[in-house]
Structures are given as C-alpha cells and as structure tokens.
Amino acid sequence: MSWSGGKDSALCLHHALQSPDLRPAHLLTTLNEHYQRVAMHGVRAELLRAQAQRIGLPLHEVWLPEMPSMEVYEQRMSAALDALAAQGVRTSLFGDLHLADLRQYREQQLARVGWQARFPIWHKPAAELWAEFFDLGFRAVVVCINExxxxxxxxxxxxxxxxxxxxxxxxxxxxxxxxxxxxxxxAPYFRQPIAVQRGERVRRTYQPSPPAAEEEATDCYRAQPDPFSAAFWYCDLLPAPAGAPPAGPAA
Incomplete structure (x- = not known):
C-alpha cells in the first residue's frame, strides 16, 4: 500500500481491506531526508509511524533527498520494491482518483520490475468518497496547501x-x-485515535533547479501544474501529551 498518511490513501486502504481479492500486508512511504518528514505532506516521521502502529501493518520508509532526481528516486524505490518482492509482494495499491498520466506512470514503472498496480478508488465519485469518509468516522487535519x-x-x-x-x-x-x-x-481500522496538536504554520517556496527540473520531477510532485515555482503552507502537527484528546477543529 502506497501510504502518504492522508485521506486518499486512508480511504484506499479501507477499500482494499474490504476487497475479497486484496490483502494489504505492508505500508510504503517516501520521506524527506532533510526535514525528516513525509514527502510533500510535511508530516513528522513519528506521526507516520503512529499510524502504522494503529493500523497493525509494517511500515517501509523510503528516504529521499529534498529535491531528488529521477535516477535517485527510481534507485531507492527499486531497492524498496526488491526487498518487498523477496517477501512475495508483487502488487502496489494507490489512492489515485482521476489523474490518468500519474496512473500510467505508476503502471509503467512497476511493470519494469515485474509488479502490477491496483487503484481501489479510481474514478469513485467525490460525493461517494466523502460520504464514506464522514459516515465511517475518518478524521483528518489539513497539513499542507498549495498557495x-x-x-x-x-x-x-x-x-x-x-x-x-x-x-x-x-x-x-x-x-x-x-x-x-x-x-x-x-480511521475505522485504527486501534485508537492519534492525539496531535497543531504547531506553527510555515510557508515554503520551491524554485526550479537545473537542468529541466520539471522533466526530472518525481511522481510525488507530478500532480502539481508547476510545483517547483509554487509556494506551500505547512501546519506542523506535533504528538500531543499522553491522555490528550484527538486534534478536533482548529481554534
């Protein structure tokens, strides 16, 4: 399961757990070596690990430089997939919804190493997904926005x-x-909620890096129209003290 820790991967995992022909066995996430956080989402690694612990699946962390080249990205992903293939895993699940070019990219990259890609919530209507999200008790905080x-x-x-x-x-x-x-x-399959508190809000910008930054963009950036010249706001989530309630609405 390609796991970002966000709502789409969480809903995807829910559908996979309900499917008679899928058996999610591992979570895999890319993280930023410089900031020690989930790539693009900006979530601390310790909170990602808290999710995996509550789900009850092993977490595989793929650490990437802040602005990885395609060569570095593919090398490290290939190493992670090889380790999983040695355990009998040959299918990767994704929570993508509508981006056909991203789906094609994933399918082509996985086919090169003998894997297949599955998309359990592909083309699910937004209204249907949101009804599931709220009715089943999923709860989430927005941690990053594109300015x-x-x-x-x-x-x-x-x-x-x-x-x-x-x-x-x-x-x-x-x-x-x-x-x-x-x-x-x-989430309905968490053993218990994760208590978090909101920290500071930080604005970060990303500028082109030669050569041909867009052509070298890894798949975690491909959904952005021009990601390397965009500005993002991040909300730093912190583990809350023991006994604290879940996040709840922002003050």
Whole structure:
C-alpha cells in the first residue's frame, strides 16, 4: 500500500481491506531526508509511524533527498520494491482518483520490475468518497496547501464538511490536483485515535533547479501544474501529551 498518511490513501486502504481479492500486508512511504518528514505532506516521521502502529501493518520508509532526481528516486524505490518482492509482494495499491498520466506512470514503472498496480478508488465519485469518509468516522487535519489554489487560512483546519463548503470554485474537493494534503488521525481500522496538536504554520517556496527540473520531477510532485515555482503552507502537527484528546477543529 502506497501510504502518504492522508485521506486518499486512508480511504484506499479501507477499500482494499474490504476487497475479497486484496490483502494489504505492508505500508510504503517516501520521506524527506532533510526535514525528516513525509514527502510533500510535511508530516513528522513519528506521526507516520503512529499510524502504522494503529493500523497493525509494517511500515517501509523510503528516504529521499529534498529535491531528488529521477535516477535517485527510481534507485531507492527499486531497492524498496526488491526487498518487498523477496517477501512475495508483487502488487502496489494507490489512492489515485482521476489523474490518468500519474496512473500510467505508476503502471509503467512497476511493470519494469515485474509488479502490477491496483487503484481501489479510481474514478469513485467525490460525493461517494466523502460520504464514506464522514459516515465511517475518518478524521483528518489539513497539513499542507498549495498557495496557487488556497490561502493560508485553510492550512491546519479540520477536514470536515465546513472545509469542503469553504473551498473556492475550481478547487477539486478531493484535492486531486495537489491543492491540499491531509493527515488522518483516526480511521475505522485504527486501534485508537492519534492525539496531535497543531504547531506553527510555515510557508515554503520551491524554485526550479537545473537542468529541466520539471522533466526530472518525481511522481510525488507530478500532480502539481508547476510545483517547483509554487509556494506551500505547512501546519506542523506535533504528538500531543499522553491522555490528550484527538486534534478536533482548529481554534
């Protein structure tokens, strides 16, 4: 299971767990070596590990440089896949919804090493996915927004019905174009919720790096129209003290 810790991968895992022909056995996540956080989402590695512990699946961490070349990205992913293949795993699950070019990229890359890709929630209607998200008790915090699409006030908000109602026209409600990313702190298959508290909000910009930055972009950036010249706001989530309640709405 390609696991980002956000709502799409969480819903994808739910569908995979319900499927008679799928048996999720591992979680795999790319992380940023420089910041020690989940790539693009900016979530601390310790919170990612807390998710894996509550799900009850082993977590495989693929560590990448801050701006990896395609060569480095593919080398490290290949090493991770080889280790999983040695355990009998040959299928990777993804929570992608509509981006055909990203799906094709994943399928082609996996086929090169004898793997197949599966997309359990592909083309599921947004209304259906959100109904599942709320009705089944998923809970999440928005941890990253793309300034090209949303203003900073959306960063750190609870991912709830009010958040969806407040999205500007043209923003995909599922954030499929990279408008926002989230961290799931409770799910129906978690052993218990993860208590987190919101820290500081930070703005970061990404500029082109020669040569041909867009052509060398790894797949975790491909959903952005021009990711290397975009600005992002991140909400730093922190593990809450023992006994603290789950995140809840932002103050």
């Amino acid at each position: 090209q699409h949303l203003d900073a006030s959306f960063c750190g908000r609870e991912l709830d019905r009010d958040f969806l109602r407040d999205l500007p026209p043209g923003v995909d409600p599922c954030g499929e174009n990279g408008e926002y990313h989230s961290f799931v702190y409770d």
